[in-house]
Amino acid sequence: MIAAGLLALLLTAADADTGRQVAWLYAGMGLVSAGTLGWSWLKFGRRPAGVQQDNLWLRSSTSRGSIAWVTGLVLTGFYVLLYWFPEYLERLVRPLDGLSLWLRGQPANQWFLYGTFYTLAILLMGGRALWKYRHSRYQVIRTLSVMFFQTGFAFILPGLLQLFQKPEFYFTYFWPLKYGYLFPNDVNYLLENGQALGVFMVFWGAMMSFLATPVLTYFFGKRWYCSWVCGCGGLAETAGDPYRQLSDKSRQAWRWEVRLIYPIFGAIIIITALLWVNYSWGNNFLGQVGDVAAKWYGFLIGALFSGVVGVGFYPILGNRVWCRFGCPMAAYLGLLQKHFSRFRISTNGGQCISCGNCSNVCEMGIDVKQYAQRGEPIIRASCVGCGMCSTACPRGVLNLENGPREGRYAGSPLIHADSLRILS
Known part of the structure; x- marks a missing residue:
């Protein structure tokens, strides 16, 4: 279905007939949407x-x-x-005139096309993320949050402002x-x-x-x-x-x-x-x-x-x-x-098994495992607090915290004691 949808989008860009362009574009977006959500359920929804x-x-x-x-x-x-070179996207832009006129009161341009595709990507892949991380309340709420802000505040609201001039x-x-x-x-x-x-x-x-x-x-x-x-x-x-x-x-x-x-x-x-x-x-x-x-x-x-x-x-x-x-x-x-x-990611080195799952999922290039092994809190300027390291940890070693600033850079003495005892 996804492949058929992408083919329909290519046909939109290749077809000179305006009526067929609209049909191809919306058929393409519909097929890609249904295929992505269906594939997400097949891949993640049926697994533990x-x-x-x-x-x-x-x-x-x-x-x-x-x-x-x-x-x-x-x-x-x-x-x-x-x-x-937006002129080469004109046949993808024009089929969106109806939606743009309804939302913004003006014909579509390349940025409306981009906003539509961008929002659709977040909604569809957000659906995938909801299936994939449904066991984590934090990840579910976070995913719903970015879907809400993109759709409501970055797509619909700017369009309505233009509609009201x-x-x-x-x-x-x-x-x-x-x-x-x-x-x-x-x-x-x-x-x-x-x-x-x-x-x-x-x-x-x-x-x-x-x-x-x-x-x-x-x-x-x-x-x-x-x-x-x-x-x-x-x-x-x-x-x-x-x-x-x-x-x-x-x-x-x-x-x-x-x-x-x-x-x-x-x-x-x-x-x-x-x-x-x-x-x-x-x-x-x-x-x-x-x-x-x-x-x-x-x-x-x-x-x-x-x-x-x-x-x-x-x-x-x-x-x-x-x-x-x-x-x-x-x-x-x-x-x-x-x-x-006050934000930090606390670690419990005594329970870390060095599996590396946390480092593997860190999108900001932080070698989380090195902190977890030593029981040191993670306080990095680059950390975006996505929480994936904590979600991926099979031992509950990592926790996102908004704690007091006192002792923020120091690990727990108890954790260090446990770590030393296990090492010895």
Whole structure:
């Protein structure tokens, strides 16, 4: 059914008849949806509940084999067309005019096509995740959360705002991830075109960036956003779930993570500051320097890294390439989590059997097993609190906690005593 659906989508792009295009597109999406949900039930619904990692490194699709490379090439090609050659997607866009007119009051464009496919992917693969992780209450609620926020706040609500002739706004994205929301031109646009609602949008973006984010991260770590709300994280946790084991756990990969993500975070801070300084001087202080920097940032980071590489390389580098190496929001949240938060993953080294399940499922490249063996709490800036290490552990060694900051970096003396006794 999935193969037939993909064929129907190809026929949509190849057929010049507008009537047949609509039929092909909706038939394709229907077949892919039914096939994905049916396959998920056949694969996971009929088995006993639990994380099953058998044959992950033997299948071509999940071990960087030929199927994975073909999948990565298709995804990368789609993003290249989406960002720079949208005219080649026109026959996929036009059949969505009816849905777009009903939701947004205007014809579809390539971004509405992308939003539709993106939301559908999260819903379908979210259904797969619900079957796969149904034994874990935490994973079920977390999956339902990302499905809800993507569908309601990142797809339906922005469309309704346009329908009522208000500025399109995504309430689940804010600076520094949605960097434009605090750029002077964007702020002025919201204030001029949104009236009272525009004022609230600007207030919401600023409040979420500088007040709510530190407070929520202090209590819950970066998981409140990266694993429960963010659309990028939502796609990674659902559509990217089959590839989480591909995340590189080496120290060299960690070094590249630090070399990339924090300079990117610093760059967007500098660009935002330059734009506001220039704006306050009547655009005469720096000329076009800030605008040029913002355009290059949008091209290299906002499009090439977050889109083409961030999703296109799922089958090769794992499902959190963007979140791990490029997302400025992840860098911001990570700094708060490591130095300011109550969140940690506690470990009980006395019960660890060194099976490696926890490290295998960590999408952020953390070698969790090394912490678990020593009974040390895991406090890493990169950890998104997905909880998969705890879910996959057969011994209950790992627990996600929002504990007091006192003794946060120290393991339990009892745990260390047990570990030493077993070792001796």
